[in-house]
Amino acid sequence: MASTLGLSKALHNMVNNGLTTQHFMLRPFQRADLKAFAAYRADPQVAKYQSWSDYSDSDAITLYEGMDYTQFGAAGNWFQLAIVSTAGATLTKLVGDLALHFIDEQQVEIGFTIAPEYQGQHIAFEAVSALLDYLFIELDKHRVIAVTDTQNLASCRLLEKLHFRREAHYVKNTFFKGAWGDEYLYAMLKNEY
Template sequence: MHLNSISNRICIRNLKDSDLNDFFSYRSNPEITKYQGFDIMTIGQCKDFIDSQKDMQFGKAGEWVQYAIEDIETNRLIGDCAIKLDDYDVRIAQIGITISHEFQQKGYAKETMKTILDFLFSIEDFHRVVEIVDAENKASIKLLESLGFKKEGHFVENIFFKGKWGSEFQYAMLKSEYNNK
């Protein structure tokens, strides 16, 4: 199965070599990486990451696959997103989204999330999307709640993250809930 989805303003596709400068622009920004599971990246790390992901295909349990989010009008990389199928049940997935500082607060994260949810929930027998979010990441929490995700858990100081203990929320959405929207 291959994810190459287009919505009104974006195309979600595999990363490619020509994405390097835009990718580095936001992946090297400490404000963008603040709540992410990765730190700021050097240009070399960005190149290596793109090389490792550009030919990846969706569908393997337990494997994160990173995709480019491209603005259709400008053909410019504006962010990236990832999908990971559960290690033990491929009917469950987790999603991650990173939007460049130049394109935040313009609805791109929501459009990306809707596009990915449409893709995942169109898969026969697919059941659930789970999201783990830093308890201090108000923008991501607002996004998840606006899409109808339900908060299922609050993990207090459960992760040592970037030099300190952090707390996380777990959100989830079932296919049946998404289809009834």
């Protein structure tokens, strides 16, 4: 079990320094990210399996202003992390984002979205792999889950490539965009990682 001091240091480091992968920085959102974030979320292909549609700049601002990164890791809260390219001289090119829901002290739900022009380049695999390292090793979490539309084959493939278990198939459990849809729940325990 991670000590309280070690845990608070790991949370502090994420908020202040982010996580670095081979090609990307995972860090809290900045106001400068919001225009690109809203643009790819507004893309119908990106929004197809998501709960939102017609995403706007004001939606991005509302989401951003509703996150208090000083509470990062607190049970019950959702946070977005920017996936920013480290190629080139500056760390400003937003290529996607990760969502984290700290369900309770030991369980986290994750999500991921990649801007259309960067899909198919293994960005989500690299980013989620680093996130899992952080959650299981640095934060000593017990369980990480992800929920996806059963028709979102790219997300299913990614989660299975990362060795998540398909733990549940919820049949017609969610009504959005005018129809009932099915979802898969994927999970991974720390001892399976």
